Amino acid sequence: MDAMSRIEAGLNLAFMRALPSGPPLLGAAMRHAVFPGGARVRPRLCLAVAYACGDDNPAAADAAACAIELLHCASLVHDDLPCFDDAATRRGRPSVHAAFGAPLAVLAGDALIVLSFQAIAWGVAASPGRIAPLLLTVGQAVGMPNGIVAGQAWESEDKIDLAAYQRAKTGALFSAATVAGAVAAGAEPGPWRAVGEALGEAYQVADDLLDAVADAAECGKPVGQDAAHDRPSAVRTHGVDGALAMLESLARTAAGAIPDCPGAAPLRGLIAQEAKRLVPKSLSRVAA
């Protein structure tokens, strides 16, 4: 099964286990947040690393990948809420609170966080020694002090720690994706953190580029938000050309940080391909 099929199957399995009954609108709001997905970048990265490390326990890798995607979806639902970005659209469709109201959006985010930890318990039970490291990897990526929730919270501070903000807001889940992929496959996770960190930075830069130069149709969500909310952005600091150069450099850094493992070469190829895909269409047409 290819990576995308494994991810969709894993997500569907988690929903089948958790949503046999219960309040129907909450179930619908949770599904709306997760299906149809975006590029599933983080879980694909997690599976790619597990695969590169030998993938000796595919159920554990699938669970780790799904947990990370569920947490990503949960964070999008909460970030879109009226008290944060107040975004009416996401992935080209109404955001969860626009479609279901703020109460169900809050609860859908909560339930997706819980579901991500349940997915680990279900999928990794056969390798009990890997559960705690996976939980801690994922928990660190989401909670205090450096996870995505902490990243979002920096926006509520008078004095923002910019490096901590960006590392937490985007980088944390990418690092977790690579580290969790290695842990799920029983490999030494240490060297993989740097790969995820560089890729996380690359995606943040790509997101800043999209926000600055793409239209809402390409982006699937409102654009121009960084300037409108006076948020830090690589484009606002370094200009479009500077941001493009950063994106390429970060992809090279990530590929260079991959440790010796059975699947290092194809993983490097995947990263190079992904770096090209990340350049907004309007810019890649100009460059071509």
Next chain:
Amino acid sequence: MDAMSRIEAGLNLAFMRALPSGPPLLGAAMRHAVFPGGARVRPRLCLAVAYACGDDNPAAADAAACAIELLHCASLVHDDLPCFDDAATRRGRPSVHAAFGAPLAVLAGDALIVLSFQAIAWGVAASPGRIAPLLLTVGQAVGMPNGIVAGQAWESEDKIDLAAYQRAKTGALFSAATVAGAVAAGAEPGPWRAVGEALGEAYQVADDLLDAVADAAECGKPVGQDAAHDRPSAVRTHGVDGALAMLESLARTAAGAIPDCPGAAPLRGLIAQEAKRLVPKSLSRVAA
């Protein structure tokens, strides 16, 4: 160490591990949600069951108890939000969103959910075989289809499943407290669910009584909310005397459901004592 000291120490340990740095206001909002606590009823119940079952791994029991209290605190923070109860006070102090704003209240709830799962990973790592059952016990109490988040979501449905609503809104975390206590101590958890279910119902009835007859000072939060929000309540259905009789009967049911175990007798005594404490002061004065 007595149960209350174990619980406070466990919660402090989780905060020390998770909050060495990070955005200060989010850390303060999380602390505000957890300290000073209320009666810590659910974690005390969890520890009491673990103790009754022999408490062979106190670190695991402490972690389970803390996880359950953190999830309870998270649910209070989110339930108080303007889009739900819009409660300005909680435990006699400003609610988290009243003190820190809605964005940090959303994020504090999220981070506390994550922290509860981290607490399990930290505390139970030495008994890896107990991690997955504990995760699933706790996850089931919070997520879909029957956990507290699902319970809150029933309030957004046009047609409410009243039994499912009450079981999920209050009962789920009580059942989890007893089951998790048994799992943490390596005991057979099955029989303990009925104990937690009856106690959860008893606490729901006690909460309905408080809301109907206590003043805000005794309650520590606004009263008269069930009638104001047209919510189901044992007092609205059965009257004050009927609700009092239910409370006593449920406490007897809980005590009667305790399985054979080393500490069954003191646990029965604790439940009888707790059932008395739960009667609102104004009613116990009349009864005395």
